[in-house]
Amino acid sequence: MTTDAPKRDAYSCKGFTLPEAMLAMVVLAMAAAGVLLPFAEGASVQAEGLHRSLGAGLANDLVERIIHTPFDQIVYVWDGYNESEGQVKDASGTTFTDPIYANYSREVACTWDADQDFFILVTVQVSYLGQPIAAVKRLISE
Numbered sequence: 001m002t003t004d005a006p007k008r009d010a011y012s013c014k015g016f017t018l019p020e021a022m023l024a025m026v027v028l029a030m031a032a033a034g035v036l037l038p039f040a041e042g043a044s045v046q047a048e049g050l051h052r053s054l055g056a057g058l059a060n061d062l063v064e065r066i067i068h069t070p071f072d073q074i075v076y077v078w079d080g081y082n083e084s085e086g087q088v089k090d091a092s093g094t095t096f097t098d099p100i101y102a103n104y105s106r107e108v109a110c111t112w113d114a115d116q117d118f119f120i121l122v123t124v125q126v127s128y129l130g131q132p133i134a135a136v137k138r139l140i141s142e
Contacts, residue, residue, distance in 0.1 A: 055104065055126035055134035058088060062106055062124045063138050065091055071142045074120055079110035085130075103129050118142050 016024070066078050083089060083106045088096050105127045112120045119141050126134040 051128045052133050054100070055128060056136070058101075058104060058106060059124040059126045059134050059136040061091065062108065063122060063136050066108070066122050066124075067138065067140055071120075071140070074122070074140065075110045075112060078108045078122065081108040082106070105130075 066074060069077055085105045086095075086102050088101050088104050088106060090096060107125050107127075109123045109125075110120055111123075119139055121137060121139055123135060123137045125132055
């Protein structure tokens with residue numbers, strides 16, 4: 001009887017051990033994060049650009065409404081005008097019902113020099129979720 005070491009079966013050496021598989025998963029996760037993070041950041045920047053573009057459009061729309069107000073009434077009608085979040089109105093005075101406008105708000109400030117009352121500086125500021133994202137200033141004269 002011989003005491004030779006047992007021979008290994010040809011199938012017992014195939015496959016990965018648990019630590020090898022875990023290390024492969026960690027490396028794969030790091031590579032995936034490196035590829036996917038720029039896409040996530042790009043989506044965030046795109047959403048911010050959309051909010052700024054829409055905010056600028058809302059500011060311009062309100063300025064157009066203001067300049068069609070008789071000059072002698074602009075300050076009395078519009079100075080301090082405020083539309084809170086979800087209460088932004090279109091040109092006809094109807095509140096926007098589209099959910100895309102739900103987090104926008106607008107406010108108006110009118111300044112003029114009492115000595116030179118033929119110019120009014122109108123500032124319309126639009127905010128998204130309470131953060132200012134767009135402002136339009138327009139000098140209006142008679």
